[in-house]
Amino acid sequence: MADIAHDVPIAAEAPPPRSTGALGWLKANLFSSLTNTILTLLCIALLVVAIPPVVRWALIDAIWHAPNGQACHGDGACWAFIGEKFRFILFGFFPVAETWRPVVVVGIFLLMIVAACDRRMWGRRLGILWLIGLCAVFALMRGGFAGMGKVETAMWSGLPLTLILAIVGMLFGFPLGVLLALGRRSRLPAVRTICIGYIELIRGVPLITLLFMASLMLPLFLPAGVTIDKLVRAQVAFILFAGAYLAEVVRGGLQAIPRGQIEAADALGLSYFQRTRLIVLPQALAMVIPPLVNTFIGIFKDTALVIIISLFDLLTTAETALTDGAWQGFYVEAYVFIGVIYWSFCFFMSRYSQLLEREFNRGRRR
Amino acid sequence: MSDAKADSGTMIELQAVHKWYGDFHVLKDINLQVGKGEKVVVCGPSGSGKSTMIRCINRLEEHQQGRIVVAGIELNADLKNIDAVRREVGMVFQQFNLFPHLTVLQNLTLAPIWVRKLPKKEAEETARYYLERVRIPDQADKYPGQLSGGQQQRVAIARSLCMKPEIMLFDEPTSALDPEMIKEVLDVMVSLAEEGMTMVCVTHEMGFARTVADMMVFMDRGEVIERAPPKDFFANPKSDRTRAFLSQIIAH
Numbered sequence: 001m002a003d004i005a006h007d008v009p010i011a012a013e014a015p016p017p018r019s020t021g022a023l024g025w026l027k028a029n030l031f032s033s034l035t036n037t038i039l040t041l042l043c044i045a046l047l048v049v050a051i052p053p054v055v056r057w058a059l060i061d062a063i064w065h066a067p068n069g070q071a072c073h074g075d076g077a078c079w080a081f082i083g084e085k086f087r088f089i090l091f092g093f094f095p096v097a098e099t100w101r102p103v104v105v106v107g108i109f110l111l112m113i114v115a116a117c118d119r120r121m122w123g124r125r126l127g128i129l130w131l132i133g134l135c136a137v138f139a140l141m142r143g144g145f146a147g148m149g150k151v152e153t154a155m156w157s158g159l160p161l162t163l164i165l166a167i168v169g170m171l172f173g174f175p176l177g178v179l180l181a182l183g184r185r186s187r188l189p190a191v192r193t194i195c196i197g198y199i200e201l202i203r204g205v206p207l208i209t210l211l212f213m214a215s216l217m218l219p220l221f222l223p224a225g226v227t228i229d230k231l232v233r234a235q236v237a238f239i240l241f242a243g244a245y246l247a248e249v250v251r252g253g254l255q256a257i258p259r260g261q262i263e264a265a266d267a268l269g270l271s272y273f274q275r276t277r278l279i280v281l282p283q284a285l286a287m288v289i290p291p292l293v294n295t296f297i298g299i300f301k302d303t304a305l306v307i308i309i310s311l312f313d314l315l316t317t318a319e320t321a322l323t324d325g326a327w328q329g330f331y332v333e334a335y336v337f338i339g340v341i342y343w344s345f346c347f348f349m350s351r352y353s354q355l356l357e358r359e360f361n362r363g364r365r366r
Numbered sequence: 367m368s369d370a371k372a373d374s375g376t377m378i379e380l381q382a383v384h385k386w387y388g389d390f391h392v393l394k395d396i397n398l399q400v401g402k403g404e405k406v407v408v409c410g411p412s413g414s415g416k417s418t419m420i421r422c423i424n425r426l427e428e429h430q431q432g433r434i435v436v437a438g439i440e441l442n443a444d445l446k447n448i449d450a451v452r453r454e455v456g457m458v459f460q461q462f463n464l465f466p467h468l469t470v471l472q473n474l475t476l477a478p479i480w481v482r483k484l485p486k487k488e489a490e491e492t493a494r495y496y497l498e499r500v501r502i503p504d505q506a507d508k509y510p511g512q513l514s515g516g517q518q519q520r521v522a523i524a525r526s527l528c529m530k531p532e533i534m535l536f537d538e539p540t541s542a543l544d545p546e547m548i549k550e551v552l553d554v555m556v557s558l559a560e561e562g563m564t565m566v567c568v569t570h571e572m573g574f575a576r577t578v579a580d581m582m583v584f585m586d587r588g589e590v591i592e593r594a595p596p597k598d599f600f601a602n603p604k605s606d607r608t609r610a611f612l613s614q615i616i617a618h
Contacts, residue, residue, distance in 0.1 A: 258461075258463075260463035261463060263463060264457075264459065264465070266426060266452065267426060267452060267457040267459075267526075268452070268525070268529060269452040269529070270477060270481060271449070274480050274481075279465055282467050283465075283466070283467050286467065360467065362509065
């Protein structure tokens with residue numbers, strides 16, 4: 001028998017090269033079999049058919065300047081319409097002379113978002129920054145001091161309104177959701193029942209119904225003379241709605257925490273709140289980042305529903321712009337424009353969530 | 367138990383402890399006394415209630431009848447007592463149960479900072495000292511998932527020691543480990559025992575039991591069947607069930 005025991009270990013070698021240049025890559029990935037070759041050719045054909053007309057419409061044949069709508073109808077897109085209505089779509093009925101205020105507000109939001117992306121900012125500093133930022137947003141929109149005219153919330157519209165509804169909704173809806181999720185798993189029957197009842201009630205009703213209730217029914221229950229601002233009512237409806245949905249996402253994460261983690265925390269003498277804050281939530285939330293962001297994106301786009309209680313969010317201002325008699329029929333342009341804005345924010349959220357996932361799962365590569 | 371040990375004080379006392387899971391009587395009339403510095407090794411077939419028993423000592427499981435007094439504090443419905451006991455009792459689990467989202471150092475300093483309210487710097491010094499003790503000082507900044515099973519269990523031991531407990535409980539600490547890693551964990555436990563830590567270990571490592579234990583406890587079907595110093599326990603077990611069990615685990 002041959003003996004295979006040998007005392008000299010085999011030295012590690014570099015792995016063989018993975019590909020053989022661009023041609024090799026093409027052959028391996030696009031033309032590796034008959035089916036793949038056919039699929040590749042079909043895709044190329046599809047792109048050839050689809051891309052040139054879109055480019056022609058959006059760029060080559062597009063009209064960039066026009067005095068009015070009549071002069072703007074041609075084979076291509078009428079970006080002159082967007083140029084004309086740009087301010088209205090973004091900022092709606094906010095007084096034209098004061099346009100700088102919503103511009104700064106959008107700038108503040110973007111800055112706060114960028115700050116939140118920086119890992120080094122996380123912690124108390126970021127909280128304070130956001131608090132100041134939100135106060136500044138409110139002050140700038142509302143005005144009524146330092147020479148700024150007072151602007152009623154009914155005039156707040158367009159992108160700032162969408163951002164306020166969405167961001168404030170998420171900001172307060174998220175902690176509400178976490179509390180509800182914890183409550184739903186509480187050992188106290190009363191707490192558990194209330195949380196389940198709340199979640200099921202809110203989730204079982206369309207957002208539109210909630211907005212209607214907030215807008216039309218709530219005032220009926222308030223004593224005469226007491227009014228709550230319509231925007232506040234809509235905002236509260238959003239927070240309640242977001243909370244219920246987020247609660248169920250968070251609960252999924254809570255349920256995935258192994259029992260041993262809780263036992264280890266208990267055995268070390270951590271209290272319920274310490275255990276929840278330091279051990280359970282960090283792991284549970286990191287696990288549900290994809291569905292959380294999914295819900296956030298949904299909430300962001302759901303803000304468009306405030307049209308039914310006649311608040312003018314970004315979608316509504318765009319539709320209002322379309323009703324101008326001098327500029328008629330530019331639906332595609334308007335929707336493409338706001339579509340790009342919505343898409344930018346949602347795409348950003350999606351990318352950001354990937355960064356978060358990487359950040360939180362560093363210790364968990366297995 | 368010798369008089370000398372009784373003098374040095376009783377750390378753990380179980381009196382007529384009963385527990386049920388639903389209708390299933392999992393602990394039946396358990397009586398156990400562990401003196402300060404004493405090492406007790408609990409063994410028995412799976413399902414015998416040994417893990418449940420050890421988990422009652424820091425109230426991870428609740429007993430329904432009888433009395434448990436740990437470090438002079440009675441375990442009852444009073445949450446303050448439970449917290450007080452848990453501060454004095456460290457526990458090492460079969461599955462390590464390290465916190466995967468925290469680094470090794472953070473795993474070690476978490477409880478001292480939040481429960482003992484130590485300043486962070488002091489907690490880190492203690493943590494590094496104990497990492498040295500369990501022989502992995504260079505892994506402080508790694509995450510548990512990047513360590514081997516044996517290393518993780520040693521971190522778990524260090525994590526408990528950072529709370530400076532009076533008592534250490536080990537619930538099958540080597541059962542989830544690959545064979546070549548068992549020794550490194552047992553070595554740490556032996557050195558801990560040599561320093562006079564009060565220990566209760568549920569384990570099947572009979573070699574460890576022989577070296578370290580002052581008292582062997584054999585459990586079967588929720589009862590304590592036999593209790594004896596290791597020499598007597600291994601040389602002439604009194605009960606048939608003990609004999610059968612020993613022959614099974616030592617035979618090969």
